[in-house]
Amino acid sequence: MATTETIEDFYRQKFNYLPDNLGQEIGHFNVFCLEDCYAPGAKPIVYTRRDFYKISLIRGKHVVHYADKSIEVDGATLIFFNPNVPYTFEHKSENPTGSFCIFKEAFFTDAIRSNVHELPMFALSGRPTYTLNQQQDEYASQIFKKMLDEINSDYRFKYDLLRNYVTELMHYALKLQPQETIYQHPDANSRITSVFTELLERQFPIETPSQRFNLRSAKDFADRLSVHVNHLNRAIRQTTGKTTTDHIFERLTSEAKALLRHTNWNVSEISYSLGFEEPSHFNNFFKKQTSSTPSSFRSV
Numbered sequence: 001m002a003t004t005e006t007i008e009d010f011y012r013q014k015f016n017y018l019p020d021n022l023g024q025e026i027g028h029f030n031v032f033c034l035e036d037c038y039a040p041g042a043k044p045i046v047y048t049r050r051d052f053y054k055i056s057l058i059r060g061k062h063v064v065h066y067a068d069k070s071i072e073v074d075g076a077t078l079i080f081f082n083p084n085v086p087y088t089f090e091h092k093s094e095n096p097t098g099s100f101c102i103f104k105e106a107f108f109t110d111a112i113r114s115n116v117h118e119l120p121m122f123a124l125s126g127r128p129t130y131t132l133n134q135q136q137d138e139y140a141s142q143i144f145k146k147m148l149d150e151i152n153s154d155y156r157f158k159y160d161l162l163r164n165y166v167t168e169l170m171h172y173a174l175k176l177q178p179q180e181t182i183y184q185h186p187d188a189n190s191r192i193t194s195v196f197t198e199l200l201e202r203q204f205p206i207e208t209p210s211q212r213f214n215l216r217s218a219k220d221f222a223d224r225l226s227v228h229v230n231h232l233n234r235a236i237r238q239t240t241g242k243t244t245t246d247h248i249f250e251r252l253t254s255e256a257k258a259l260l261r262h263t264n265w266n267v268s269e270i271s272y273s274l275g276f277e278e279p280s281h282f283n284n285f286f287k288k289q290t291s292s293t294p295s296s297f298r299s300v
Contacts, residue, residue: 004049004083004207007104027106029162031147034058034098047088047262049205053116054081055169056100057132057140060093064129067205067258071129076137078130078173080121085128086205086258099144101166108163121173130173143169189235196221196236200247204255209269213252216275218244253289256282260298267294 007028011018014037022028034056047065056079064071064079066087073079076098081087083105108116116122121130132140147165150158199221203213215221221244222229236244252274259270271282286294 004051005046007050007052007102010050010052010102027104027108028052029101029103029107029151029159029166031101031144031151031162032099033148034096034100037100047086049083049086049207050081051083052102052104053083053122054100054102055079055166056081056098057137057144058096058098058100059137060091060096062092062096063090064088065090065262066128067254073129073131076132076134076140078132078140078169080128080130080170080173082117082122084117084201084205086262099141099148101144101147103166107159107166116170119170119174120177121170127177130176132176136176140169140172143172189239192225192227192232192235193239195225196232196244197247199224200251204251206255206259206273209265209273211273213255213273213275216248216252218248221248249285249289253286256286256294257290257297260294270294 008018008022011022019028019030057076058073058079059076061074062072062077064073064087066081067085105116121127143165147162150161150165155161199215203215206213215224218233219229222232225232233244236242236247240247242250256270256274259265259273263270265273267282268279271279274282276282276285283293286292286297290297
């Protein structure tokens with residue numbers, strides 16, 4: 001997996017220049033037409049994390065490789081990317097259209113008391129894609145048009161206005177998602193499960209062979225959460241229907257798949273980074289979870 005792409009890398013690769021306002025303390029923001037950045041024959045987007053947020057409105061056929069998932073989208077789609085999840089695009093349409101904006105977290109947190117990473121579409125296990133019908137596409141397109149007009153204006157408070165447009169876009173997407181999928185189980189078991197999930201996700205993605213997955217067992221998580229392991233297991237099973245170990249193994253397997261698919265690390269390096277003492281232990285684990293050996297999975 002490539003190293004994290006910085007916002008400076010983005011500008012150098014797409015435009016061969018750096019904006020003057022990159023160092024502003026308010027947190028950088030910019031908005032673009034897709035057609036200006038992804039011309040035919042352009043280099044493919046690298047599968048990696050970025051150090052900035054991105055919201056895209058794209059039209060056409062695409063495959064979005066997001067963490068360990070490959071999501072096929074067709075038509076108008078809003079997609080939300082956060083700095084914690086690696087991703088890349090495959091453009092299946094010859095002339096994709098759309099718009100996107102990028103911003104650093106400080107664009108929000110330094111101006112208002114807001115934790116943008118806690119919104120459902122930016123949560124580590126959140127839903128990144130929102131399919132739009134024609135009317136919804138027109139609404140989202142108008143918001144992006146306002147952003148494009150405003151970014152080029154001389155209005156003194158334009159970044160406050162741009163922040164409002166981004167907020168409107170995020171809440172518009174949330175309103176497209178069924179209410180019950182946003183707020184679930186507001187009880188103690190749910191809260192324990194939520195914190196467990198966040199701790200689990202914080203260990204990913206694995207970006208270098210020297211990085212190691214450390215919290216590997218239910219007891220490891222229980223110790224970190226200062227609860228008895230039986231209490232943790234019971235809370236997670238009652239909330240999700242799965243055991244703590246099921247969740248750990250599923251996430252470990254998905255990361256293994258991503259590393260096998262998107263890096264050139266050898267199996268021993270992947271095995272070590274995922275916390276296995278011996279490559280044979282990793283082979284046995286992966287085969288038990290997927291019915292395939294790591295080498296066989298990589299060759300498909």
